[in-house]
Amino acid sequence: MAGAFETGEAYLAALQALLGDTIVSQHAHRGDMTLVVQTSAVADCLEKLAAAPGLQLDVLTDLTAVDYLPRTPRFEVVYHLLNFGTSLRLRIKVQVDDGEAVPTVSNLFLSANWMEREVYDMYGIVFDGHPDLRRILLYPEFEGHPLRKDYAKEAAQPRLELRDHRPWRDTPPEGVG
Amino acid sequence: MELGTTAPANIVDDNGRLGDSVIMTRMSDAIAWCRKWSLFPYPFITACCGMEFMATAATHYDLDRFGAALPRFSPRQADLMWVVGTVTHKQAPYLRQVYDQMAEPKWVLSFGVCATSGGFYRNYATVQGIDKIVPVDMYIPGCPPRPEMVMDGLLKLMDRIQGHRKTVLAEAIAEGES
Numbered sequence: 001m002a003g004a005f006e007t008g009e010a011y012l013a014a015l016q017a018l019l020g021d022t023i024v025s026q027h028a029h030r031g032d033m034t035l036v037v038q039t040s041a042v043a044d045c046l047e048k049l050a051a052a053p054g055l056q057l058d059v060l061t062d063l064t065a066v067d068y069l070p071r072t073p074r075f076e077v078v079y080h081l082l083n084f085g086t087s088l089r090l091r092i093k094v095q096v097d098d099g100e101a102v103p104t105v106s107n108l109f110l111s112a113n114w115m116e117r118e119v120y121d122m123y124g125i126v127f128d129g130h131p132d133l134r135r136i137l138l139y140p141e142f143e144g145h146p147l148r149k150d151y152a153k154e155a156a157q158p159r160l161e162l163r164d165h166r167p168w169r170d171t172p173p174e175g176v177g
Numbered sequence: 178m179e180l181g182t183t184a185p186a187n188i189v190d191d192n193g194r195l196g197d198s199v200i201m202t203r204m205s206d207a208i209a210w211c212r213k214w215s216l217f218p219y220p221f222i223t224a225c226c227g228m229e230f231m232a233t234a235a236t237h238y239d240l241d242r243f244g245a246a247l248p249r250f251s252p253r254q255a256d257l258m259w260v261v262g263t264v265t266h267k268q269a270p271y272l273r274q275v276y277d278q279m280a281e282p283k284w285v286l287s288f289g290v291c292a293t294s295g296g297f298y299r300n301y302a303t304v305q306g307i308d309k310i311v312p313v314d315m316y317i318p319g320c321p322p323r324p325e326m327v328m329d330g331l332l333k334l335m336d337r338i339q340g341h342r343k344t345v346l347a348e349a350i351a352e353g354e355s
Contacts, residue, residue, distance in 0.1 A: 137267075138267065138302070139266070139267045146301050146302075151301075152301075153299075153300050153301065154299060154300060154301060155301050156266055156300075156301045156302070156303075156304075156305075157266065157301065158266050158269065158304075159266055159267070159269055159270050160269055160270050160273060160310070162304075162309040162310065163308065163309050163310065163311075163312075165306075165308040165309060165312075
């Protein structure tokens with residue numbers, strides 16, 4: 001949390017002054033600062049954080065999600081912001097449930113375009129206003145969202161008929177089908 | 178492998194027989210000899226094993242001395258497809274398509290554990306061994322395999338091409354017994 005602020009309290013005060021009651025909760029640990037904000041306000045918050053003269057958190061370094069099944073709300077979408085000049089960092093989280101949409105930030109940050117597509121591909125979280133929300137890593141025929149906790153990790157969906165090749169002589173090695 | 182017997186030392190005798198400038202062999206052996214010493218690799222490289230492929234092909238370890246130096250990046254012009262690195266289900270149809278585009282005779286060499294069996298990726302995305310997509314002639318395990326191991330695999334494949342059809346396991350058992 002190097003940068004313009006001497007103490008974490010000063011940083012938090014500046015953030016609270018800027019974002020007000022859109023902050024749901026906050027925590028800090030060993031120099032990290034994390035805010036949980038209201039889902040509907042996240043695009044505005046990120047815009048303000050990028051523009052504010054004392055903060056200028058205008059680089060989005062990461063946009064990802066976590067599945068906390070069986071908690072409700074189930075997902076958290078996590079944004080990592082950086083001020084490139086002062087190395088000031090901030091983490092913003094929003095909590096969404098299955099079926100809820102999140103406002104897109106791809107109009108503010110170009111990198112968010114592909115990062116939101118990845119979150120959609122892996123978790124199924126829809127981003128309202130995204131210009132091209134479709135799968136990015138997996139193929140269109142793939143059904144489901146594999147990083148969800150209720151997707152079986154080994155459940156492959158082959159695109160072509162697999163050969164039934166058994167390269168062992170008599171019995172398969174241990175653990176093989 | 179001995180290519181055949183040579184004719185007797187005297188060059189031309191009264192019966193007009195030829196000397197040792199002529200080698201007698203079977204046509205299939207001669208053609209196989211030519212094929213194995215002039216393999217044109219198609220390096221289907223997807224991941225980190227590609228680094229080890231490059232190391233093996235470069236001057237320090239050198240694939241050129243096995244005649245397998247010149248890669249052909251068109252499957253129509255290649256005869257040995259090296260599948261190097263992880264293959265995902267997304268990529269599987271394209272691997273099959275490239276294999277189908279190669280003309281006979283063709284061989285496939287699976288380089289590294291990801292191509293051989295899925296490696297340590299036991300998940301929804303990775304094909305658990307490319308032999309589920311294409312027939313494989315030689316498996317080279319390793320993560321990545323050392324260049325020496327790659328060359329060993331290539332030499333064993335060349336023995337296969339020549340027509341020595343013993344399996345690797347049988348050879349090892351035979352060596353152990355003798």
